[in-house]
Amino acid sequence: MTDTRNTARSTARRPVLVVGATGKTGRRVAARLRAAGHEVRAASRSGAWPFDWNDRTTWGPALEGVETAYVVPFDPAPVVRPFVEQAEAAGLRRLVLLSGRGIDDPDYLPGDALAGSTLVDAEEAVRSSGLEWTILRPGWFSQNFDEGFLADMVGSGRIGLPAGDGAASFVDAEDIADVAVAALTGTGHAGLIHELSGPRALTLAEVAAEISAATGRTVEYVALPPEEFVAELVGQGVGAEDAEALAxxxxxxxxxxxxxxxxxxxxxxxxxPRAFGEYVRNAVASGAWVGSESVSEKRGTATFTS
Ligand SMILES: NC(=O)c1ccc[n+]([C@@H]2O[C@H](COP(=O)([O-])OP(=O)(O)OC[C@H]3O[C@@H](n4cnc5c(N)ncnc54)[C@H](OP(=O)(O)O)[C@@H]3O)[C@@H](O)[C@H]2O)c1
Incomplete structure (x- = not known):
């Protein structure tokens, strides 16, 4: 599995493809690459370069003339496999795949969880390809609280989740982007899986306390039974299947x-890694959680895709 050959290659002359370039990690990866002088093909449905996982006619143009790609996968369908095959045929050499924690643990998610199964398939497709691949397996992103599906809860002052007293070692998307860029542009990452987390685990109550302290507004955590969480979301207009998938x-x-x-x-x-408190301070400095309008709406960023 491990291939530590020196994979130095001049990637600076060709554009680097970033699939999912408007999302939490993709836009940070794109920004870092541009700052380092790379031309970036910022691909997604709303990105500068039109790319839709559901429209294969958009894949070829995105891959043309590209040797290196960062790929944020698409959880609802196993499309990374055909994309990787097409990419290899088109001349791609190096691919860094964003995956997720728990892919190698059969007990992490129930066996029929769609997001998990498509990520397993994406990893297998990348690993069995002839590409210089690197896989990133981060835990929960800190940015879910201001750019993702939890932003509205934080904005409302109540994080209601079926997480009990459980803790998570939230990882800053800035760190994920730093690691991704190292793998995209550096040497010695081929054939490696990088497991990523923050420096310590926090309960949701601790998260709420950190955000409360930094914003001066009360944000509470309410541990909901899974059925109550699903019922709440359905009451807010979320489809039952999506609500259950989120639980x-x-x-x-x-x-x-x-x-x-x-x-x-x-x-x-x-x-x-950056501490959760640093993430919260940076989020506040960039205007997160101001007023009732959620940051996800203000920035137009996507919510969790599973
Ligand atoms: N969030 C977490 O805590 C976390 C933790 C571990 C792993 N992950 C994994 O990371 C990945 C990203 O998740 P995320 O929720 O954080 O999302 P995200 O990266 O913040 O946003 C999703 C990105 O995918 C693009 N996208 C969505 N549908 C698309 C389509 N049909 N065609 C092309 N691009 C599309 C979006 O851009 P457009 O809307 O412009 O198309 C956006 O750039 C998922 O595979 C997830 O399982 C997430």
């Missing part, structure tokens, strides 16, 4: 599967 996605926290720490940030970057 399933949160369930590893409840079952203690997300509290452990991973060493990928330290190994790749030679430094400690």
């Amino acid at each position: 399933t996605t949160v369930s590893p926290i409840l079952r203690g599967k997300d509290a452990h720490l991973s060493e990928g940030v330290q190994r790749v970057l030679g430094r400690e």
Whole structure:
């Protein structure tokens, strides 16, 4: 599995494809690459370069003339496999795949969880390809609280989740982007899986307390039974299937599967991961959680895709 050959290659002359370039990690990866002088093909449905996982006619143009790609996968369908096959045929050499924690743990998510199964398929497709691949397996992103599906809850002052007293070692998307760019542009990452977390696990009550302290507004955590969580979401107009999928996605926290720490940030970057408190301070400085309008709406960013 491990291939530590020196994979140095001049990637600076060709555009780097970023699939999912408007999302939490993709836009940070794109920004870092541009700052380092790379031309970036920022691909997504609303990105500068039109790309839709559901429209294969958009794949070829995105891949043309590209040797290196960062890929944020599409959880609802197993489309990474055909994309990887097409990418290899089109001349792609190096691919960094965003995956997720727990892919190698059969008990992390129930066996029929769609997001988990498509990520397993995506990982297998990448690993069995002839590409110089690197896989990133982060835990829960800190940015879910201001750019993702939890932003509205934080904005309302109540984080209601079926996570009990469970803790998660939230990882900053800034760190994920730093690791991704190292793998995209550096050497020695081919054939490696980087497991990524923050420096410590926090319960949702601790998260709420950190955000309350930094914003001066009261944000509480309410541990909901899964059925109550689903009923609440359905009452807000979310489809029952999506609500149940979200409860399933949160369930590893409840079952203690997300509290452990991973060493990928330290190994790749030679430094400690950013603390959750630093994320909160940066989010506040950039205008998160101001007024009742959620940051996700203000920035137009996507919510959790599972
Ligand atoms: N969030 C977490 O805590 C977390 C933790 C571990 C793993 N992950 C994994 O990371 C991935 C990203 O999840 P996320 O929720 O954080 O999302 P995200 O990366 O913040 O946003 C999703 C990205 O995918 C793009 N996208 C969505 N549908 C698309 C389509 N049909 N065609 C092309 N692009 C599309 C979106 O751009 P457009 O809307 O412009 O198309 C956006 O750039 C998922 O596979 C998830 O399982 C997430």
